[in-house]
Amino acid sequence: MNSFYKKEDKQLIFRLDEEIDECEVQKIRRRLDNEIERYMPKEVIFDFSKVSFMDSAGIGLIIGRYKLANMLGGKVQVTNMQEPVKKIFDMSGISKIIEEVQYE
Amino acid sequence: MNNIYDNEMKIEFLSKSNNEAFARIAVAAFIAQLDPTLEEIADIKTAVSEAVTNSIIHGYEERIGIIKLICKIRNKEVFIEISDSGKGIENIEMAKQPLFTTKANLERSGMGFTIMESFMDDVEVESVLGLGTKVTMKRKIKSNSQNEEFAIATIRREE
Numbered sequence: 623m624n625s626f627y628k629k630e631d632k633q634l635i636f637r638l639d640e641e642i643d644e645c646e647v648q649k650i651r652r653r654l655d656n657e658i659e660r661y662m663p664k665e666v667i668f669d670f671s672k673v674s675f676m677d678s679a680g681i682g683l684i685i686g687r688y689k690l691a692n693m694l695g696g697k698v699q700v701t702n703m704q705e706p707v708k709k710i711f712d713m714s715g716i717s718k719i720i721e722e723v724q725y726e
Numbered sequence: 727m728n729n730i731y732d733n734e735m736k737i738e739f740l741s742k743s744n745n746e747a748f749a750r751i752a753v754a755a756f757i758a759q760l761d762p763t764l765e766e767i768a769d770i771k772t773a774v775s776e777a778v779t780n781s782i783i784h785g786y787e788e789r790i791g792i793i794k795l796i797c798k799i800r801n802k803e804v805f806i807e808i809s810d811s812g813k814g815i816e817n818i819e820m821a822k823q824p825l826f827t828t829k830a831n832l833e834r835s836g837m838g839f840t841i842m843e844s845f846m847d848d849v850e851v852e853s854v855l856g857l858g859t860k861v862t863m864k865r866k867i868k869s870n871s872q873n874e875e876f877a878i879a880t881i882r883r884e885e
């Protein structure tokens with residue numbers, strides 16, 4: 623996974639790797655939180671352009687970061703979701719609280 | 727050997743998190759002989775991933791145990807059985823409710839059974855406290871266009 627912070631827009635972007643399951647989530651969760659706490663971004667953007675597989679662990683991951691970002695006065699957005707990921711996202715109902723945006 | 731199935735496989739593996747990917751990829755490779763669509767493959771992989779992850783984090787929790795995965799094919803139908811000898815489920819009906827989780831502290835979303843049920847045609851859960859859990863799932867693979875073309879060509883020839 624790579625991430626970058628856009629200072630002028632106060633945007634923190636996480637470009638997730640190909641497969642998001644419990645195994646992957648356990649590996650990256652702490653790093654995401656560290657970066658959110660460090661930059662206190664206005665927008666945390668999850669870029670799914672590389673993600674071809676996601677199960678419910680990904681939903682838990684997004685909700686968890688949503689809570690943290692919210693607490694620090696920011697919001698979470700998602701972008702570039704492919705079909706299989708979009709299906710999980712819509713089914714979980716989190717599309718109601720997390721905005722999908724155009725990016726790049 | 728008498729067997730009503732066209733093909734069948736069985737694997738056993740340890741309840742380690744990196745086996746989630748192994749299990750779903752093994753099933754995807756096995757069912758490729760049915761010529762499923764990309765969407766069907768994605769749905770089945772996701773359901774397998776949910777059931778295996780449940781055995782690892784809920785069934786065995788911190789311990790290491792064995793997870794058994796059986797996949798069978800008959801006509802165009804896939805049968806999958808995933809079982810553990812872990813702690814078992816106290817109330818299956820409650821466990822199946824969307825958003826229900828006993829591990830909110832681990833950021834589980836409680837959507838595992840909901841995803842299995844909506845991605846598969848049928849999901850059965852059997853569980854005995856202290857003995858373990860078995861999830862059995864079915865999914866019919868629709869004939870894809872290639873098969874349809876072949877069928878139409880055959881019918882034409884017969885006419």
Ligand SMILES: Nc1ncnc2c1ncn2[C@@H]1O[C@H](COP(=O)(O)OP(=O)(O)O)[C@@H](O)[C@H]1O
Nearest residue numbers: 780781784785821827828834835836838839859
């Ligand atoms: N193999 C299993 N062994 C023990 N408990 C299980 C198992 N699978 C599911 N459960 C129970 O059912 C609940 C719901 O499962 P699920 O819908 O996948 O949501 P989640 O995994 O996010 O908690 C779990 O929180 C757990 O209490």
Ligand SMILES: [Mg+2]
Nearest residue numbers: 776780838839
């Ligand atoms: Mg689950």
